Amino acid sequence: xxxxxxxxxxxxxxxxxxxxxxxxxxxxxxxxxxxxxxxxxxxxxxxxxxxxxxxxxxxxxxxxxxxxxxxxxxxxxxxxxxxxxxxxxxxxxxxxxxxxxxxxxxxxxxxxxxxxxxxxxxxxxxxxxxxxxxxxxxxxxxxxxxxxxxxxxxxxxxxxxxxxxxxxxxxxxxxxxxxxxxxxxxxxxxxxxxxxxxxxxxxxxxxxxxxxxxxxxxxxxxxxxxxxxxxxxxxxxxxxxxxxxxxxxxxxxxxxxxxxxxxxxxxxxxxxxxxxxxxxxxxxxxxxxxxxxxxxxxxxxxxxxxxxxxxxxxxxxxxxxxxxxxxxxxxxxxxxxxxxxxxxxxxxxxxxxxxxxxxxxxxxxxxxxxxxxxxxxxxxxxxxxxxxxxxxxxxxxxxxxxxxxxxxxxxxxxxxxxxxxxxxxxxxxxxxxxxxxxxxxxxxxxxxxxxxxxxxxxxxxxxxxxxxxxxxxxxxxxxxxxxxxxxxxxxxxxxxxxxxxxxxxxxxxxxxxxxxxxxxxxxxxxxxxxxxxxxxxxxxxxxxxxxxxxxxxxxxxxxxxxxxxxxxxxxxxxxxxxxxxxxxxxxxxx
Numbered sequence: 001x002x003x004x005x006x007x008x009x010x011x012x013x014x015x016x017x018x019x020x021x022x023x024x025x026x027x028x029x030x031x032x033x034x035x036x037x038x039x040x041x042x043x044x045x046x047x048x049x050x051x052x053x054x055x056x057x058x059x060x061x062x063x064x065x066x067x068x069x070x071x072x073x074x075x076x077x078x079x080x081x082x083x084x085x086x087x088x089x090x091x092x093x094x095x096x097x098x099x100x101x102x103x104x105x106x107x108x109x110x111x112x113x114x115x116x117x118x119x120x121x122x123x124x125x126x127x128x129x130x131x132x133x134x135x136x137x138x139x140x141x142x143x144x145x146x147x148x149x150x151x152x153x154x155x156x157x158x159x160x161x162x163x164x165x166x167x168x169x170x171x172x173x174x175x176x177x178x179x180x181x182x183x184x185x186x187x188x189x190x191x192x193x194x195x196x197x198x199x200x201x202x203x204x205x206x207x208x209x210x211x212x213x214x215x216x217x218x219x220x221x222x223x224x225x226x227x228x229x230x231x232x233x234x235x236x237x238x239x240x241x242x243x244x245x246x247x248x249x250x251x252x253x254x255x256x257x258x259x260x261x262x263x264x265x266x267x268x269x270x271x272x273x274x275x276x277x278x279x280x281x282x283x284x285x286x287x288x289x290x291x292x293x294x295x296x297x298x299x300x301x302x303x304x305x306x307x308x309x310x311x312x313x314x315x316x317x318x319x320x321x322x323x324x325x326x327x328x329x330x331x332x333x334x335x336x337x338x339x340x341x342x343x344x345x346x347x348x349x350x351x352x353x354x355x356x357x358x359x360x361x362x363x364x365x366x367x368x369x370x371x372x373x374x375x376x377x378x379x380x381x382x383x384x385x386x387x388x389x390x391x392x393x394x395x396x397x398x399x400x401x402x403x404x405x406x407x408x409x410x411x412x413x414x415x416x417x418x419x420x421x422x423x424x425x426x427x428x429x430x431x432x433x434x435x436x437x438x439x440x441x442x443x444x445x446x447x448x449x450x451x452x453x454x455x456x457x458x459x460x461x462x463x464x465x466x467x468x469x470x471x472x473x474x475x476x477x478x479x480x481x482x483x484x485x486x487x488x489x490x491x492x493x494x495x496x497x498x499x500x501x502x503x504x505x506x507x508x509x510x511x512x513x514x515x516x517x518x519x520x521x522x523x524x525x526x527x528x529x530x531x532x533x534x535x536x537x538x539x540x541x542x543x544x545x546x547x548x549x550x551x552x553x554x555x556x557x558x559x560x561x562x563x564x565x566x567x568x569x570x571x572x573x574x575x576x577x578x579x580x581x582x583x584x585x586x587x588x589x590x
Contacts, residue, residue: 053458058164107148151183229290247277335366474519543570
């Protein structure tokens, strides 16, 4: 097959996009939008072709489902499953069975990230109560959320995108429960794997766990003795500040000098008290009259209470090797660091003078939205999590309404009454009209960068198909795997997609591979549906590398996991899902 300049240029842009996504040189939405711009400027795509993805029903469906899922979460409509999950005591195999099956059920209809965020603190609490290290439970939690997303069409945005591309190629889209043929057997097999072997491969990082939702356990923080403080002139013993149960006074800084902590030491105005302990003790200290922050609050009014976030510094962050002062943290990140926790090392310097290291856990006070803004940029932080999401008011009275809207949406699409995009948009509107969500909350629920990724990737995929690059890649794959029949070609498509998704975002991998999968099916003269299904499942099967899927990143810090933990535990899971997918696709679609 001969390529013209447009095909070579499109192939080059696709390679550059893939490399840029793997190396994380910028945010995924900017990378894909930049690739789309190159294809548009060179005339390979017309404006209508380049921006068709922004009006694609799949993208609108994903946006609406963000609102629906947020409404369900906001009202606590499914919280009864959460409490049933962690009630009572049981051994590791039993809790893994309950946890993974419940999580998969929730993730089949709700956003995976929201499910993991809701269940992580409760799994940690249950493990602590029953003497089970959370590191034995949190990777299975993430994997169950991923597997649950494979089970229905709305379980993850990847499935919706694949269905939309299938329809755009002139084929029937996927039904609500088409993927259930693969999802349920995969969940069962993976649960059995964790009961028999997987939980033995999981590490015991009980000493390293970073309790995200319950607060930092070994954090360095500072408070200052304010003017007029009742502590002035009193000894440390009389003030009751030497030991607080969950924190201790490490030393005192006075005019740049370190003062040893002795019971008889008299406190003076301006003394900086350096504590090591839980972040909960910082809250109590700041509520004591006469103690104040050592740095200015983010709010103009110091009495204003702002949310606290816990942020894990990424290796690529500009903070690494620099102090908070050198990095101008407040100006550049719009937040104030109140405490720092560092694994395997005790830190005693002033907060503003400590060179930050990758993996440091920062306690940050910031305005609402700090977590959403920085979670979109993996270059700076692995994960930013609200320290106290439970403080947000839950509209429990609206829970039955939200649940009814969700069920009505599922029934309306499953029975063929209306298309998925129609039922999703109607459900999103119903969430707002019934006050399950306010308009502002609905807007904030929509992940705009993800929608840009989807829409831009649609344009790149259109260029691959238009210039013949997709057909050429498909021909290369089918010619090498054709000796093993259609199932061999299908396996090659699956493995290629799976390798891509471990390094790219799952949506980008799916969108790039669907045109190739459809071309491969046409090349060997078989139905395209099983090939699209293989891409959907493979694109979600990110188990071996933590950076490939956000829930893996979320539990990485909370469980104290290392990169190697995912490879050791995740490879058998990837293999099981591959075997399940190939078997069920052969039985159902061939």
